[in-house]
Amino acid sequence: MIESFATIDTFFFAFGVLLLGGFSGFLVSRIANQKITDMATQGSAFIASLLVMLFSGSILYQGTGVAQSFESAFPMLSFSFRIDGLSAFFLLIISAVGAMASLYGIGYRKQSGGHYRSESFGFFFAIFLAGLFLVPAANNALFFLVVWEIMSLASYFLVVSEYHEAKNVRAGFLYLLMTHFGTVLIALSFLLAQRATGSFDFDMWRASLGSIDAATLRWIYGLAIFGFGTKAGIIPLHIWLPEAHPAAPSHVSALMSGVMLKTAVFMIIRFFFDFFPGAPMEWGLVLLVLGSISAVLGVLYALSESDVKRMLAYSSIENIGIIFLGIGSAVVALGYGMEKFAFFGLAAALYHTMNHAMFKSLLFLGAGSVASATGTRDIERYGGLIRVMPYTAVFFLLGSMAISALPPLNGFASEWLTFQSLFIGASSPSILVKSVFIGSIAALALTGGLVAACFVKAFGITFLARPRSDASRDAKEVSFFMLVPMGILAFSLILFGVFSTTVIAALVGVVGSIAPATGEPLRFIFWEFIEKRAIFSTVLPLEWVAIGFAAVLASVVAIAQWFARKRSIAIVRTWDCGENLTSRTEITGASFSRALMTIFQGVLRPTKQTDVEYHDEALRYFIKSRTVTTDRVDVYQDYLYRPAQSVLRWFGDKAKLVQTGNINTYLLYIFMTLIALLIVATK
Amino acid sequence: MILAFLIIAPLLAAIIALVLRPRQRTIIEGSAFAAQLISFLGAVNILFAVAAGETAVFGSWLRVDALGAWFLLIVSFIGLMSVIHSIGYLREEVRKGIIGFKRVRQYYILFSIFLFAMLLAVSADYPILMWIAIEATTLSTVFLISFYNKPSATEAAWKYLMLNSLGLLLGLLGVMLFFSLSEGGVSGFDWESLRLAAGATLSPVAAKIAFACILVGYGTKVGFAPMHTWLPDGHSKAPSPISALMSGVLLNVAFLAILRFSGIVKAAGAGDFVIQAFLFFGVFSVALSAFIMFVQKNYKRLLAYSSIDNMGILALGFAFGGIGTFAALLHTLYHSLLKSLLFLSAGNIFMKYESTKIAKVRGLFRALPATSIIFFGGFIALSGLPPFGVFMSKMLILTAGFQSHPIIVSSVLILLAVVFFGFFRHVSEMFFGKVPEGVVPGESNALTVVPIVILAIVFIALSISFPAPLRMVLDQATVLINK
Amino acid sequence: METTFPSIVLLLDGFSFLLAILMHLTRRNANLVRLYLIQSLFLAALLIVLGFSLGEKSLLWMALLTFFVKAVIAPVFFFRVLRKIPGAEISATNYLSTPLTLIVIMALVVLSYSKIIIPLGVLSPEMLGLFSLNLSMVLTSIFLLINRRGIFTQIVGILCLENSIVFLSTIIGVKQPVGLEIGMLFDIALWIVVAIVFISMIHTQFGTLSTAPLKKLTEE
């Protein structure tokens, strides 16, 4: 029965549903109101995602990939699909998050008083999903570029869907610009590969194993890392993330942050382990360094943010860094020819990819609910929401715990795996390699701690204590359609954490399917890893941990309650030292992170400026008001992007001088060109 | 026969307009439209004939091979679109009282002659005849550029006249040299005999010298940097339908001349010179336009520079040869469609905002929903973003060149990114934001929207798949050039 | 191809080159037109001579037409314009001073006699000389366009350039169908008309015939 879904037709059928739904919005909105339109567009997206889930899941289960190819009107471009284990795995993640996001989207626009037309939004949403589904399936470089750009373009329109705010437009501009820049690098690497192999078909690239000279390969790898790194948001190519994610509606940000970044990870894995395996291990070190930098800086920036969605965006950068750590260690291991360990690192990367997709989309959805319930994204205006929105609070709490890698949730499992792969690397003979690995371990450890701090802040400031504004006092719990996906995601966090050993075993199976050694398309049989998991269950026994801890907790609570059963509990006001406590006496997010920011001020470059207003300017005794504005110096803008732009501008201004306006000059141009050509011609 | 008819039709329209009184505007418009329709249908007919393997011939003067048919189709189709747009555009102008009926009649006369000249140039079998026709395009467009009779327009027209006259005279010199320099003379006066003579007796150096003149001469008309200087002025001052024609078609026609001669030079065994020259002009045009577009302040000039940029890309494509030629021919089609689309919608924008300053244009999406969406889409497509065809044509051109000139191709790719940056900056500013006061939202005139919609549809259709005859002609043309 | 010409041909060719140089030196537009008139006459004469020596009827027709268009219509028009427009007699100045101008012209001549055209082994030595002569005439007249500030001068410069191209093509004996030749002449005639219209337009809109005010269109 499962097998019947593991055919490419299911895949195409899903696209049919998706696009029909996407276009249907334009019709529905004519005859029905926006709410119905949302139902139609988002609902069909939901169904399509379910279909793709079914498809990829059955592929994984059944263990045989599918491939199909169609001719196109253009030479060299062929619409060829190939879904192997890796693609299926990523498809599964994408479609799962996609399903949740579209479910959430049904209620979102109304809830947030969204200022966008739901038919156009639904259209681009469908296109975006289609692009996301096609990227892992494409098997021809040009076709890949096409779908890659479709994905980016559609997401651009989603980002600017609330274009009445100039900020969003700027964010979209930056986003599309950066992504285009990345695409240029990608295209270059593809061109190089085509030059070396004479074809744009990925299969030909796979076939050309070892026939490409080292220099070309070096360029290919480098361009791929930075091209896809732009999409993945590694520092310093990350600047578009914190702009674009807040601008987009929350379920779109969930998709972008949760899965769109992962498509870049997907392609990097393909490049290093599938297309051109056997990269020298230095590339692994490069990835490790990039990963460490992104992880630490990302979480530091997240810590210093007060816009909840920007904070989540930065934390995505950090998680991408962690994923890169996994990939990097795998590359190093493969460079040393230790395939087993490479599997390990890759499994870590994939596992964290999956987990991050889950909890980051959950957090974005939660943030979206909070933002739409309170009408602001500034966490300084939240507070006490746990009482008015209990469900959202619980889900958000679970998300925060997972992202802070608290056992036995899934975040811990993948971070554990990443740590292990790094430990393996740290015991390598070469001093260089070892020091890089030790550095990465330190980075990862530091990151772990800082993430916990960051999300204590996020959750505590948002949901706990007293409301800091009327908006958050009067907030209401969000609608059913928005709660359900969050609930599902939150539940899956626990599921994928507790049964981590099973998951890891499964991932090793997936990794096996892209192992350079194997010839057949997909080496992944569902039953195989049931045995495999025995290996891991002794190492990472999270189910036992979970059970044990639950048991202890239950017994302790029971005992304590029994012991204190006669004691009463008095509900009184917080101790206020005789002052009356207002929301202004609570700790703010800024002051919560201020200590850490001060410690890392060398990196974060915080700025602080105080304006004091006196009652009497002449004699400055009585202060009327004192405003303190804190900010960060944006190093990348100041030292990287603005200079680049001004260089372009300089060139532009110089080029303008050609157009003098004097006709004699123009005639002279022609004349000189003629003379020059004549001289060249007779040379 | 059809060939002659479809070329004469616009001329007849011009004569009709000449004899009619200015008041009979509808008849004038109708005849102009009818003429364009006829020539378009004729072109389609010829396309089918050529696809079937025969060549349309009229006397010894006119002869349309695959290459000709390809360009003939482009010319006539864009001509048809822009005549439709002109009707709406001029009516709007008249309604606003900017121009009177006499000017309208004058417009249609010149317009028809212009198209007649271009059709003639594309299908001429004699190099000299082609030269005459192209010279005629200059003479007919001069007064269209100075149409608004403002000093700036006059200045633009004057520069256009002088530079192109000089260029074309150099082109004439080149033609003469081609005819004179092959030993034992040329048997006939047509391309083929010239090619044969060149293949037989023309010394490479002589061919190079002659081709240098051709390149500079017709290159001025094509708008290669640094001979491009007339182009931004002319395109930005002319009425939009004319800019659309000039940018979308006229440049291609001039390019056709260069292509034909380059074939002869190749026959004479100096192909490498052609390649070098194309590479130089290509890269230089792309670079210059990229940087100027980045700091451009006037959207019509922006589009004009984008034309220069695309001409550079074409040059590169033909330089790379092989699949690059195919892609370049494809790119001519896409570029013509898109650029005329962009210029026509720019015309609508101009009518709405009455300024060509980018800074003055804000909130386009609210002010002109249909036009703005098409404008934005046209920009996206033209800058080579998938899923549109230009992506494929550009990618194929680059691929063709990457084998032999990796450095050039990489730098061009970067430059194209710069173009995108500059272009996108301005477009996104124009598209979003608040509509300035005094601008009433809403499309002004259905006739100005229809053609751009049609263009958009045709472009999208052609970037998904093209009909068999078109593909056949394209392949034949590719063979012709690569031979 | 014919290798021997009546020496009159050489004379005519050389003189018209001198005329081209003289155009650089004269300051009065009227003289400019006269020089052009003479050059066109020489061209017509050349055509006649060649027509008789080669026995080509078409050349004679061409001569007639050339005479009619370039030596009758054009000057008439130009003179009328010059009379109509006050202050049009004095042409605008050069960019380069007279000696510099002459030096540049010399350089151009050297260029056109230099190795650029040596490889054209097609032509007999004597023909090569004529070719170089005409080439330098072409370059000189282009330089006239570049060097002068006056609208009028530039028009005449273009025409002079056209003349010299015709000289060149006639000398090295390019033959085209009469129809085409007529077409070309027709273009030139039209061109002259357009140019004259422009003179009046520019004069009415800018109040001068100098290119000085025509520098508005730049990248702002």
Add this chain to the structure above:
Amino acid sequence: MTTLQIIATLLQVLFVPMASPLIIGIIRKVKARMQNRDGASVLQPYFDLLKLFRKDEVISEDTSFIFRIAPFIVFCVTIFIGASIPIFSLVTTYLPSGDFLVIMYFFVFGTFFLALAGMDAGSGFGGFGSSREMMVSALAEGGLLFSLLIPSVAAETTNVVGMVAVLQEFSLIQLLPIFIAFLAFFIALLAENSRFPVDNPATHLELTMIHEAMILEYSGKRLALLEWASANKLLIFIALGGNLFFPWGIGSEFEFLAIIFSLGVFALKTAGFVLAIAVLESIIAKFRIFRVPDLLFTSLVLGMIALGIIITI
């Protein structure tokens, strides 16, 4: 399963909560003596806990369920970890939860909820307490991880019990890097257990307190649980330090005498730690909050160095 096994296992599970108050008591006693005070009895902490359990509770109206569950979670974390680390015997404790990353992150788990609880009441003290606590634990984590990683790398296992089992066989010279790591560990210990010079467990002065600030709002049984939990945590760290870095005298088989013996050895080790802490707290002053990071980074760097060494030899 013999009765001895059952007893031993029970002992293993209950040892930490039973013994931890005593440790606190001893430390207090020693400090008192060094300040020439008589000081309270070493059993005083037990009485305190008992008293607190008997008291009614006062809970702020601003709090949520986080505030109510946090103490239980924090306490259970300590119980759970205490049951899975080597104290006096290896065999009883070969629990799968002994992975040192699991242990570390379980402590983070506790800290996470403690910090949330601190913010929950909405008083300024609690907020700042949480802020500082998170800062300290974030920075301490690196040092702790490396100091635990070194034995694990040396012993090629991540399970603390397994580490001890392997390290017992090592010679002193092999253990050298482990001793370096111990310095890192000790700093982390002080930080994690909010002892001098990072925090002052005895103070209730707004500017200085960290841990106390977070639990300021607590009373009754929840306060008792928290106090008890911190005591457990201290003992757990002592046990880890004693057994991982000085891995001698731990019985690895079920014999009554062996267990007694290793209990004695453990008592000695613990005494050493207790003395060290007490003396330290008596002779040095608390650091300024922004000098704490220097200390913690020192521990991190020490850990990295030690790791470098251990892999090289």
